[in-house]
Amino acid sequence: MLKYLRLLLLPFNVIYALVVFIRNKFYDWGIFQSTSFDMPVICVGNLAVGGSGKTPTTEYLVRLLGEYKVAILSRGYGRKTRGFILANETATAETIGDEPLQYYRKFKNVTVAVCEDRVKGIRELKDGHDVILLDDAYQHRKVKAGFNVLLFEFAKIRKFQMLMPAGNLREPFSVVKRAQAVLITKSPAEINEGVRTEIANKLQLEPQQDLTFSSIGYQQLKHIYTGEEVVFKAEQEVFLLTGIANPEPLRQYLESMPVNIHAFEYPDHHRFTEKEIEALAKAFQKHPAKEKIIVTTEKDGQRLLDDKLRDLLLNLPVYYLPIANEINAADKCRFDQKILDYVASAKRFDKIH
Structure with missing residues (x-):
């Protein structure tokens, strides 16, 4: 659906392209x-x-x-x-x-x-x-x-x-x-x-x-509040919380392991609300599995340091997965x-x- 909506915006691409071209030329020529x-x-x-x-x-x-x-x-x-x-x-x-x-x-x-x-x-x-x-x-x-x-x-x-x-x-x-x-x-x-x-x-x-x-x-899982490091376990239930532009590589990485993924995906830089984190915590606690974990990205983890959100997650196993450019x-x-x-x-x- 989004793809077709974007096609409707094609006429505006000409305007956008012209503005970008003129702006760059003005910098190239020293006018800006x-x-x-x-x-x-x-x-x-x-x-x-x-x-x-x-x-x-x-x-x-x-x-x-x-x-x-x-x-x-x-x-x-x-x-x-x-x-x-x-x-x-x-x-x-x-x-x-x-x-x-x-x-x-x-x-x-x-x-x-x-x-x-x-x-x-x-x-x-x-x-x-x-x-x-x-x-x-x-x-x-x-x-x-x-x-x-x-x-x-x-x-x-x-x-x-x-x-x-x-x-x-x-x-x-x-x-x-x-x-x-x-x-x-x-x-x-x-x-x-x-x-x-x-x-x-x-x-x-x-x-x-x-x-x-x-x-x-992908690096070692780290607890978002204590820094404790752990590893994924076979057949573990992974509750994945993301607010990044492209979670696909992370999903593919997790799908390559013997874990079961429950995805909670939001837009890039999404500001998590108490209601959203409560829903995540409720789904996690309701699941009957003994081996279960909440995983997020390092960037998303910074927004979970908010005091109100921290209180909702404090007693749960919440870990972030650091990444590095190799x-x-x-x-x-x-x-x-x-x-x-x-x-x-x-x-x-x-x-x-």
Whole structure:
């Protein structure tokens, strides 16, 4: 049904495409100003709306750049606040957003901040840091990042895609030229040369643009409140709670194991209500199985830290399943070195162009 409704929006794609084209040309021609900064700024972004793996990619870069003082700057999607905010011990998903909260809780040696105006945010952070990572900022052209990592999902890149509003693309494929590295996420562990060439040709990549593939690495289940680690058990009843853009890879992973899945799925960044969590808890408690568990994603888990929701789940076995970006073995050294070389060689300069 949704597919047919989107077809009705096709005439508006022409208007949207024209607006995007003019906006980008105005930045390319210098009519709209882009600000560069006197430090390495790495942007992690995508063209399609949601679900491409920006969060695990940002976390990968944090680990790669461990010897530097790193700051992550996000817009803070879904927060109820505005302006520049530094994450601290009082931060919640409502004050800074679920993804920034996840970064803050996971990386104690990294500064996490949110600001819808990325230029202002960078100016607040730049003096005390060596590198700034911009989360989901490929379309935020007021900042001219020194290095852009552009993400595409493997399952979608080989299919026909359309611009919004009839499709999910924010910009056409032609803007790939702004990226220094293209990362195809959620890929198979092994990629043959035919597939690699097919995707490179579709994106019309230049020789200097790095094409890298990565797969999802599922980690150990962790209790959302205590951090206790457990493993799945055979024939276990799994009550799966998600509010992410694309839960399909997670479902496929769980379906590969001898467990029974009861899915409670909501839209991306969904703010869980007490009524919804009560329904989940009731279904869990009503099920007669002895071996049963509630599983969610790490990002969704940040929203379950709300005091009212925590009270509803406190005595239940609620675990999140962390994921990591695992760069294809054939690409890892090249991808890592390109990032490290950029950070090491980035010159100090201030200019507006």
